[in-house]
Amino acid sequence: MANTAELRSDTAPFLDVSSPDFSIRSEEVIAAREASWYAKTPYGIAILRYSEMSRLIPSRKLRQGSYAWPAHNNATGTFADWWMRMLLSQEGAEHGRLRAMAAPAFAPELITSLKPKFEALANELIDAFEQDGRCEFMEAFAEPYAARVVLTLIDLPHDNWREFADIAVEMGLALGVTYKQDMDRINAATDRMFHYARQVIAERRSKPLGADFLSSLIRAQDGGANPLTEQEVYDMVVLTIFGGIDTTRNQLGLAMDTFVRHPEQWALLRQRPELASAAVEEVMRYRPTVTWVTREAVDDFEFQGLHIPKGCTIHMFSQSAGSDPRVHENSGFDITAERTRRHFGFGGGIHHCLGHFIARGDMTEALAILSRRVLNPRFDGEPSYLPDSGNTGPIQMPIAFDRAAG
Template sequence: MQEIDAPFLNVSDPHFSIRSQEVRRARDQSWYARTPYGYAVLRYGEMSRLITNRKLRQGSYAWPALNGAGGSFADWWSRMLLSQEGQDHTRLRKLAAPAFSQDLIVSLQPKFQALANELIDAFIADGRCEFMSAFAEPYAARVVLTLLDLPHDQWREFTDIAVEMGLALGVTYRQDLERINAATDRMFGYARQVIAERRKRPLTDDFLSSLIRALDEGEGKVSELELYDLVVLAIFGGIDTTRNQLGLAMETFILNPDQWRLLAQDPGLAPGAVEEVMRVRPTVTWVTREAVEEFEFEGLVIPKGCTVHLFSQSAGTDPREFPEGVFDITAQRRRHFGFGGGVHHCLGHFIARADMSEALALLSRRLANPRFDGTPEFLPDSGNTGPITLPIAFDPA
């Protein structure tokens, strides 16, 4: 297929939906589409090969510039771990890795269970709740604060800031610029406060201690600004994505009640439920790469500097790889791309998988027959998406 014949998707349109019939038609027609930002990869096979292709670098660093956006969020975004390549990326990733080790996450699972039960206890007798504010938001925020060994009394402030910052990852970035930058300034204020308070206590082996020690001992491994950048990333990334993904999971199960009942009967299916939700309804609907040199792929010449969007939601539901329209938490699937891939594979995937597994297992056992109790409100259905509000009713189990 010639490039000019490929379908065009206007992903800059605030009403664009990555789950639309338009995208499905484009995927049927071609493995890629043209967009205002470069190319979009629509199919599973091509995405699985390109996401680890060394001729592509992480491309999200350019997102603020593509939107004509500046300010404190854009400055932080250009510096932080996800936007780095090569030695700087490796150095920062090694510094952050101990906070997200599998052994540490396993040790925290009883705390995740206790937190989930505490939140459910607060609303279960009512038989209804606004799921995002009653569960998804406080759970996501307090999991991150648990990981950072911080008190939970400020979870609301952290959540509100993370949600405002998260607007930058959607197609309305430009129109929300003032709110996004104000939230970023507030988050950095909290990061400085958190570090100052942590320094008052003896340093241990936790995430914050390891970063502070690297700075204070003058090993040259991290600068003070990089220290703040990593703390902001841990708080923002952990809260915003987990909050959204839990909301999308609840929506998906409401639309698939037989799978909710199956999970309630066998909580051991919870890890598979997380993977299946993230395959069909990921909060991160695409990941971005940029060509570091010109190369040809499947007949398409991709110039140096070209942006390539890898549509994880479209690839995860590609009928060439997965049964069309099937949501099955018992199925063994090939990997999804909800956590990205390659050297930029999500560093926090262990904690995300663990905390969401515990949450879904307990929710399914305690909330029977969940259903919509009003009209949910959602972020735009592209970029990073999720419910803004999700009113539900249920039968206490």
């Protein structure tokens, strides 16, 4: 990994993203964005503005940057092996093959067909706490909804959703600074997740294939000029479960957090439920769970007068770019705003999130139903949060609310 000192400019601001107190929404970051389009960090550079991020994120001069995370931590075992094999860590022709073969499983038509199930699930969860007029939102709604949406997608019973959620949390320790010391727990959880992946594929193969997610993956193994291998099918199932639970849970929590702080927008959503889809996009621009994406330079190149050496790590601050006043005259939270620039909540370029149709579909249904049944939500105690950088979200969020009449 190249270090910022190798860059030819030393006039840019410095942001210590390694500090436990660092916040990507801080005044420090806003000031840095006003001073420069990039900042130096202990791990390469950070891109702060929308225009530069929109040009760099699809650049073929960069590759996905987190592939080397296990190696940076001297980590080994099942998680590290999977991390290096999976779609997100591949580039070039191999990435294109995996993405093309897996894409039919994430088709928008499939997600549309599942929306009634998402709606029923949201109503079922709200039924359990509505009469109380309060709940711990992450435990009562965000986490079970995220986990059970994934189980719906892969057609598994919902009885053991908690186990899947807990496995995802254990695997997620690999993305933190304690990866090495938690390696045994992480690998054990990954082994359990692969056990389930093999089990669900074997069970699905025992029946006639249909138009569902797993059938699409199995067809991608059985046909085509460049089919998926058996291992690649398992890898894709594990990625879908792990990624789907963690990111949806956090993004729903951040959505509720944002609406609690903007009650007029929540009231507007209840009056105009057709805005639910726009609300998802606005939340992901304003308060994304993935606050930056990482790339790595594959060779030396120049960008806007800056020399970027081969191997330099480039953190693209989607949170900062999404609120950049240079492209958003009104960068505040507004679900009615007609945004002409897309947000980076699902990444961009060839590594744009393959599961974005699923995330958009399930969150749209959740917000529409929550706004109809959970009125005037407010904090009912102090929320707690993951660090406000990298992948973030609420840990706990107690809320109180008014029940809808009737």
